[in-house]
Amino acid sequence: MPDDGIMHGSHWGAFRANVKDGRVVGVTPFDDDKDPSQILDAIPEMLYGPTRIAEPHMRKSVAEHGPGANPEGRGAEPFVPVSWDQALDVVAAELRRVKADHGNEAIFGGSYGWSSAGRFHHAKTQMQRFMNLFGGFTGQLHNYSYAAALAVLPHILGSAEASQGPVSDWDGLLRESKFILCFGGMPLKNAQVDAGGGGSHTMADFLKRAEDQGIRFVNVSPVREDLEGVPSAEWIPIRPGTDTAMILAMAHVIASEGKADRSFLDAYCVGYERFLAHVMGEDDGQPKTPDWAAEITGVPADTIRALALALVETRSYINMAWGIQRADHGELPFWAVVSLAAMVGQIGLMGGGFGFGMGSVNGMGNPRERTPSPTLPAGVNRSDSWIPVARIADMLLHPGEPYDFNGEERVYPDTRLIYWCGGNPFHHHQDLNRLVEAWRRPETVIVQDIWWTATARHADIALPATTTLERNDVGSGGRDPYIIAMHKAAEPVADSRSDHDIFTSLSDRMGFKEAFTEGRTEREWLEHIYNVSRQLASRRGVEMPGFDQFWENGHFKVPKPAEPFVMLSDFRADPDERALNTPSGKIELFSERVAGFGYDDCPGYAAWREPKEYLGSAAAAKYPLHMLSNQPKTRLHSQMDAGGASRRSKIKGREPMWINTDDAAARDLKDGDVVRVFNDRGQTLAGVIVSDIVMPGVIQFPTGAWFDPLDRKSPGAALEKHGNPNVLTRDEGTSKLGQGPSAHSALVQVERYDGDLPEVTVHQKPV
Ligand SMILES: Nc1nc2c(c(=O)[nH]1)N[C@H]1C(S)=C(S)[C@@H](COP(=O)(O)OP(=O)(O)OC[C@H]3O[C@@H](n4cnc5c(=O)[nH]c(N)nc54)[C@H](O)[C@@H]3O)O[C@H]1N2
Numbered sequence: 001m002p003d004d005g006i007m008h009g010s011h012w013g014a015f016r017a018n019v020k021d022g023r024v025v026g027v028t029p030f031d032d033d034k035d036p037s038q039i040l041d042a043i044p045e046m047l048y049g050p051t052r053i054a055e056p057h058m059r060k061s062v063a064e065h066g067p068g069a070n071p072e073g074r075g076a077e078p079f080v081p082v083s084w085d086q087a088l089d090v091v092a093a094e095l096r097r098v099k100a101d102h103g104n105e106a107i108f109g110g111s112y113g114w115s116s117a118g119r120f121h122h123a124k125t126q127m128q129r130f131m132n133l134f135g136g137f138t139g140q141l142h143n144y145s146y147a148a149a150l151a152v153l154p155h156i157l158g159s160a161e162a163s164q165g166p167v168s169d170w171d172g173l174l175r176e177s178k179f180i181l182c183f184g185g186m187p188l189k190n191a192q193v194d195a196g197g198g199g200s201h202t203m204a205d206f207l208k209r210a211e212d213q214g215i216r217f218v219n220v221s222p223v224r225e226d227l228e229g230v231p232s233a234e235w236i237p238i239r240p241g242t243d244t245a246m247i248l249a250m251a252h253v254i255a256s257e258g259k260a261d262r263s264f265l266d267a268y269c270v271g272y273e274r275f276l277a278h279v280m281g282e283d284d285g286q287p288k289t290p291d292w293a294a295e296i297t298g299v300p301a302d303t304i305r306a307l308a309l310a311l312v313e314t315r316s317y318i319n320m321a322w323g324i325q326r327a328d329h330g331e332l333p334f335w336a337v338v339s340l341a342a343m344v345g346q347i348g349l350m351g352g353g354f355g356f357g358m359g360s361v362n363g364m365g366n367p368r369e370r371t372p373s374p375t376l377p378a379g380v381n382r383s384d385s386w387i388p389v390a391r392i393a394d395m396l397l398h399p400g401e402p403y404d405f406n407g408e409e410r411v412y413p414d415t416r417l418i419y420w421c422g423g424n425p426f427h428h429h430q431d432l433n434r435l436v437e438a439w440r441r442p443e444t445v446i447v448q449d450i451w452w453t454a455t456a457r458h459a460d461i462a463l464p465a466t467t468t469l470e471r472n473d474v475g476s477g478g479r480d481p482y483i484i485a486m487h488k489a490a491e492p493v494a495d496s497r498s499d500h501d502i503f504t505s506l507s508d509r510m511g512f513k514e515a516f517t518e519g520r521t522e523r524e525w526l527e528h529i530y531n532v533s534r535q536l537a538s539r540r541g542v543e544m545p546g547f548d549q550f551w552e553n554g555h556f557k558v559p560k561p562a563e564p565f566v567m568l569s570d571f572r573a574d575p576d577e578r579a580l581n582t583p584s585g586k587i588e589l590f591s592e593r594v595a596g597f598g599y600d601d602c603p604g605y606a607a608w609r610e611p612k613e614y615l616g617s618a619a620a621a622k623y624p625l626h627m628l629s630n631q632p633k634t635r636l637h638s639q640m641d642a643g644g645a646s647r648r649s650k651i652k653g654r655e656p657m658w659i660n661t662d663d664a665a666a667r668d669l670k671d672g673d674v675v676r677v678f679n680d681r682g683q684t685l686a687g688v689i690v691s692d693i694v695m696p697g698v699i700q701f702p703t704g705a706w707f708d709p710l711d712r713k714s715p716g717a718a719l720e721k722h723g724n725p726n727v728l729t730r731d732e733g734t735s736k737l738g739q740g741p742s743a744h745s746a747l748v749q750v751e752r753y754d755g756d757l758p759e760v761t762v763h764q765k766p767v
């Protein structure tokens, strides 16, 4: 290994850790990285900063009176340090008690979240492996990223591959595409990361090459910067939440001009007639004309018409960002894209068709052979209890109550204990004031994290985990081609322990340590999971080096396929032999099955349904700005918020918020002002950036500032001091079909804040 640092990896890229006297003092981006992420430089500061949980802690009432004492005190009471043995004894006893009295499903161990890049020490998987050996737990289905897509796409296409990947790769797009139409752009800010990490940030390079060779790009988005990687891209601002209306109008143009590809529709799709009837207004009396859509979307009718015709006149590709389905009725814009692409008829052709999430993470469209990543097996959950991922507060507030989900009638379990490890619900969930309320319901809350995040601050028992730099691991995203040897660079800080060690101690107390560890050391585990992946790769013709050599080299790059991957090309070549896993075996532009569910909020085809909150709704009279709480440029969700680029980006300590020149002038705002952003659900402070990168009527207010309410005792009414947009977002499912998070559908008002600025305290150690 070269001596200029210790090879390591993170979700935002591989790097070498520079170590001096046993301490990590800096990081150097990995040599292969074409475009390293600015998020890297927070690492040393976060490693040793004041927000590290130094030792196990208990909430004061719990330390004094035992588990279950004063749940109202969660997030408000001080913490008391305790020994590892004390903490683990209480955790083990609580787990046993809840299991005995209420059954395993009363243990909520979904633990949604990204954890860290290493695949062996992957915190959530470690916890779920432990819980499965303990008899099971209530889990979470799908993810916050594209939950609506995961529910709806299998009905339309037989799988969720179009959103999950692999989508058609860049090699094919660069070869054949002439026109790339992007809803929500392909944001470089988002391509800084991929789950499991990666070796090189390639999105900027792909975009530049595409632009250099003359591919036309159009960015349909409320935010111009969503396609900053292509300076020549045309920007078409659109009102958030209205893409479906624009796409229906494009379908109207193509159909009216007789340009729909009837042979593709006949051979590969079902339900076109039914979809067309909606587009032409035969079912509801409203033809979905460009003039109709212009009213809803703010996009001029001529622009809609021209874009529709451009799609059919040349080899064209449609990309839609995942974020667009993270909204009320989020299933429908994705269905609309598939329907439009089917009419264009280029699905399965190189450089044509559609895909979701190119630019949402670095690995999408990154060419590589499809070999499976090393992963720790979590085992089987015998309790078979789960909720749709984003229904956590509903579950806590409504145990035993029924709800609809994807054709099923389900009932929320009764949660007595929460164990969260590797995720941050007080970052990721919507309507956080409601979550604070819901979070008081269970008897015990255990949080295992590295830092005093808002979630750790809402624990009864907080257990300190190590960062990846304090342990050895293997990083691999599965979409990005690199597998990274993550070498340990430092000893555990203070009294922290790896998640694996913590669960080993707990499984020892429970009597199944041998089953949990399988008798392997850390090194033996890494070698084992690497070798499983190596064998599977070999079956696909990819030869990975032996573990020792891989570890020494520091990385392995999975090769590219000989020919570019084109999504659905196999189906196009042979629709009978490679029939889709849908009821008809074809692309379902109308789904009998979805229509049969009879949901008022998700019909059986791509229709326009008004979101509950958008610029066209009645609520806009009171709250006239649409808030996009999109992904932050300077960190990964809430990770690294207390250091580096994130901390430097704050304005008077508050999270920045972008507001258009007109909207700023109307409120007498200038750069650097602090504002109160509010609606009926909450209020928060933000720092102002006046910029025309956002269209009028829209604010960009990224997620991830650590939740920091002013009055921890009554957070329902409290002012959030730091700029966390999730105090303002709606906590309602996308629809009964997907029940995904609908964070992007939120209206707010903004006003200058001239009061005394309360100190942001969440980046300090809690009391
Ligand atoms: N308003 C709004 N909200 C959103 C979104 C949005 O667009 N708008 N996007 C949503 C999306 S797509 C997502 S994926 C979620 C992300 O939500 P999360 O994945 O929950 O967010 P992270 O901040 O990455 O949280 C990971 C947590 O794991 C901890 N952690 C990291 N490594 C380790 C480890 O090794 N061990 C342990 N024990 N802990 C570790 C980190 O400290 C952090 O607290 O947010 C969602 N929330």
Ligand SMILES: Nc1nc2c(c(=O)[nH]1)N[C@H]1C(S)=C(S)[C@@H](COP(=O)(O)OP(=O)(O)OC[C@H]3O[C@@H](n4cnc5c(=O)[nH]c(N)nc54)[C@H](O)[C@@H]3O)O[C@H]1N2
Pocket (backbone or CB within 6 Å): 144, 145, 146, 183, 184, 185, 187, 189, 190, 191, 192, 193, 220, 221, 222, 223, 226, 238, 239, 240, 241, 242, 243, 321, 322, 323, 324, 326, 327, 357, 359, 360, 361, 628, 629, 630, 631, 632, 633, 634, 635, 636, 637, 638, 744
């Ligand atoms: N730096 C960084 N990168 C990240 C993350 C991070 O936290 N930090 N998170 C990662 C994760 S977990 C995920 S899931 C992905 C998420 O990737 P996405 O879901 O694609 O990310 P978003 O930023 O929510 O949305 C992308 C863009 O869509 C635009 N948009 C929002 N609503 C609408 C709409 O109604 N119509 C149109 N046309 N455009 C709209 C917004 O301007 C936004 O910038 O990002 C990943 N990348």
Ligand SMILES: [Mo]
Pocket (backbone or CB within 6 Å): 144, 145, 146
């Ligand atoms: Mo995500």
